[in-house]
Amino acid sequence: MKDLRQADNPSVKPSAHPTVKTPLTGILIANLGTPEGTDYWSMRRYLNEFLSDRRVIDLPRWKWQPILQGIILTKRPFSSGANYKTIWNEEKGESPLMTITRDQTAALREKAQAEWGDRVMVDFCMRYGKPSTSEVLDRMVKAGCRRIVFLPLYPQYAGATSATANDQLFRALMEQTWQPAVRTAEPYFDRPDYIDALAASVERKLEGKVPAKLVASYHGMPQRYLMQGDPYHCQCQKTSRLLRERLGWPEGVIDTTFQSVFGREEWLKPYTVDHVADLARQGHTDIAVISPAFAADCIETLEEINGEIRESFEHAGGETFTYIPCLNDDPAHIDVMMNVIRDNLGGWV
Structure with missing residues (x-):
């Protein structure tokens, strides 16, 4: 001892x-x-x-x-x-x-x-x-x-x-x-404080108005991963639902989509770049986009969303494209x- x-x-x-x-x-x-x-x-x-x-x-x-x-x-x-x-x-x-x-x-x-x-x-x-x-x-x-x-x-x-x-x-x-x-x-996708922070960022950027469409764009992954048991898709869907409920918006205002597709196999759908163009063609010429899967703005948000995805929307007839920044160091x-x-x-x- x-x-x-x-x-x-x-x-x-x-x-x-x-x-x-x-x-x-x-x-x-x-x-x-x-x-x-x-x-x-x-x-x-x-x-x-x-x-x-x-x-x-x-x-x-x-x-x-x-x-x-x-x-x-x-x-x-x-x-x-x-x-x-x-x-x-x-x-x-x-x-x-x-x-x-x-x-x-x-x-x-x-x-x-x-x-x-x-x-x-x-x-x-x-x-x-x-x-x-x-x-x-x-x-x-x-x-x-x-x-x-x-x-x-x-x-x-x-x-x-x-x-x-x-x-x-x-x-x-x-x-x-x-x-x-x-x-x-x-x-922490379903923590009330995280959902509150997301909702506050939406309300601040949109100044309290309810858009015709808010596109919640998440980073994509192959559809095959979901079928193998990865919970990501389900957690993204739940984040969007909890955000809508916290904002008090009716169903159908928030669309969940996926970006950054790579390779030839099928990834989680709908693809953001195609979906925003479809919205413009359907007459939704004023939309907002948020990226709840990213804790910090990066190449996928600052360049892909504000570049390729914005251009897809505008080329299809869209007029007003509002990007809601990530939570960053808020x-x-x-x-x-x-x-x-x-x-x-x-x-x-």
């Missing part, structure tokens, strides 16, 4: 014992990721990591990698880089997703330190690109984090988003000699994140 007591008591450690940090609790938020620049090689590195993820493209490697390396990564970095250039934060030399995620982290850090002081450490990582999950986890462990709450910034769960973020965390844990205890947060959104974190910190601080 004496030896055990000595091992647990910093004051009686052997002189050659490695330094033991004061135990901290870590809060680590994770987003999708971003290229480091808009040039060809930055885009190629990012797209290669993203499109090589088996959670994103689940084709056998022998079939997919020759297509990816020989065809897609030869051409797509040019077009993707051009798209990123239209939204790039030139002042900070980074994408809006990076800027917003950093701002979210700063806001969470301020609130967490006000509530728990120096007992907590708040940081962020990206599933693809930098800062990587592995490097940030390693930094937190070296700082003394013995417990970590991991919050993927995806309101709805999907294998290609929440699950792959968790996968990367677990892979990073395998590199640690002394692994911290970890809690992964559940999706105080109500930060409060939602803090509430999720508090729920997962139970008994730890």
